[in-house]
Amino acid sequence: MTHPFLDLPPLSAERFAAIEDRVARLLDTRQTVLVTQGEALLPLEGAIRAAAGPGTVALNVITGPYGQTFGNWLRDAGATVHDLSIPFHTAVTAAQVREAFARHPETDFVSLVHAEAATGNTNPVAAIGEAVREQGALFYLDAVASVGAEPVLPDAWGVDLCVIGAQKAMGGPAGVSAISVSERAWARMAANPRAPRRSYLSLLDWKERWTDAGRTALPHAPAQLEMLALEACLERIESVGPATVMARHRAAALAARAGAVALGGGLEPYVYEERDAAPVATTLRVPPGTVASELVADALRSDPALPLAAGGGALAGEMIRVNHYGPDATPDAVTESLTALGGAMAGRGLAVDPEGARRAAADAWR
Numbered sequence: 001m002t003h004p005f006l007d008l009p010p011l012s013a014e015r016f017a018a019i020e021d022r023v024a025r026l027l028d029t030r031q032t033v034l035v036t037q038g039e040a041l042l043p044l045e046g047a048i049r050a051a052a053g054p055g056t057v058a059l060n061v062i063t064g065p066y067g068q069t070f071g072n073w074l075r076d077a078g079a080t081v082h083d084l085s086i087p088f089h090t091a092v093t094a095a096q097v098r099e100a101f102a103r104h105p106e107t108d109f110v111s112l113v114h115a116e117a118a119t120g121n122t123n124p125v126a127a128i129g130e131a132v133r134e135q136g137a138l139f140y141l142d143a144v145a146s147v148g149a150e151p152v153l154p155d156a157w158g159v160d161l162c163v164i165g166a167q168k169a170m171g172g173p174a175g176v177s178a179i180s181v182s183e184r185a186w187a188r189m190a191a192n193p194r195a196p197r198r199s200y201l202s203l204l205d206w207k208e209r210w211t212d213a214g215r216t217a218l219p220h221a222p223a224q225l226e227m228l229a230l231e232a233c234l235e236r237i238e239s240v241g242p243a244t245v246m247a248r249h250r251a252a253a254l255a256a257r258a259g260a261v262a263l264g265g266g267l268e269p270y271v272y273e274e275r276d277a278a279p280v281a282t283t284l285r286v287p288p289g290t291v292a293s294e295l296v297a298d299a300l301r302s303d304p305a306l307p308l309a310a311g312g313g314a315l316a317g318e319m320i321r322v323n324h325y326g327p328d329a330t331p332d333a334v335t336e337s338l339t340a341l342g343g344a345m346a347g348r349g350l351a352v353d354p355e356g357a358r359r360a361a362a363d364a365w366r
């Protein structure tokens with residue numbers, strides 16, 4: 001008997017190339033798109049190690065935990081790094097980026113996370129891209145949490161290295177990712193003697209052996225199951241329509257925010273301004289005297305499948321995340337998450353209004 005996952009015909013180079021082209025269409029880009037055979041940390045790290053080196057002066061914008069990681073890679077690659085740390089309850093502005101360029105005029109690399117699933121904010125990449133272009137710096141963007149939830153447009157925004165993963169708003173697999181690379185970025189990598197080559201991290205290897213060779217023969221065995229899952233999730237987004245998928249995420253964020261405010265009991269949106277809040281996930285600040293991870297554990301007891309999590313690391317005490325992305329970008333997932341949180345809060349004697357929360361979420365969804 002054949003097994004549906006295991007007994008598959010080989011995945012052809014032609015099909016791999018067609019999946020890359022579909023990713024390029026989703027990003028509306030004419031840059032080189034490489035599908036990278038690993039979780040998104042693979043192209044995120046590969047791009048930094050290829051494009052940055054001892055001569056690089058990087059502005060590393062930190063609006064969540066990933067920015068910290070990028071700064072570490074940049075330093076490790078030998079770059080001079082200027083961190084621009086922004087409080088997690090807000091977003092960075094183009095003006096703040098311009099001020100940083102004024103302080104460090106030799107900046108030639110900018111790293112930024114678009115939306116942060118971990119902290120719930122989203123950054124205005126189009127406006128920041130203008131500032132980066134004026135500066136003439138290379139622009140590196142982590143769009144893992146934004147793709148599928150809001151527009152990601154590397155060409156229109158002047159992004160040189162744009163990394164996506166399918167595991168958040170695309171509702172796809174985690175074990176495969178993609179990057180779009182501009183001509184400028186390829187030139188920077190080619191000129192970097194320390195860029196990884198003959199390495200799992202090497203984007204240049206794939207360019208030489210795959211893209212420039214006409215995409216007729218894969219240099220390594222394709223990660224077949226992940227590729228099929230990526231293809232299926234791209235097909236699904238195309239058939240529903242990317243605008244519809246994004247509208248669902250935006251509606252979920254508005255519903256979660258409005259519902260949490262109406263729930264009361266001292267629960268507050270973690271991101272102060274709605275325009276800075278990410279469509280992919282909504283973060284909430286718990287009332288004083290409560291511990292976020294304990295409230296989440298209680299709420300999940302009623303339904304372990306709810307898309308609720310406590311903040312990571314030091315945020316576990318104060319932050320709750322409603323991960324309304326992918327299959328959870330639905331009115332039910334948001335409402336049931338708020339109801340379960342309301343139950344956990346009521347159990348601690350907090351005055352909450354679950355009915356009001358349901359109404360507010362439903363109104364906001366429309």
Ligand SMILES: *Cc1c(COP(=O)(O)O)cnc(C)c1O
Pocket residue numbers: 039040041066113115116117118142144145165168
């Ligand atoms: C989820 C996510 C990633 C992928 O990393 P994981 O740690 O595997 O989840 C990268 N960047 C951002 C901004 C993300 O939200």
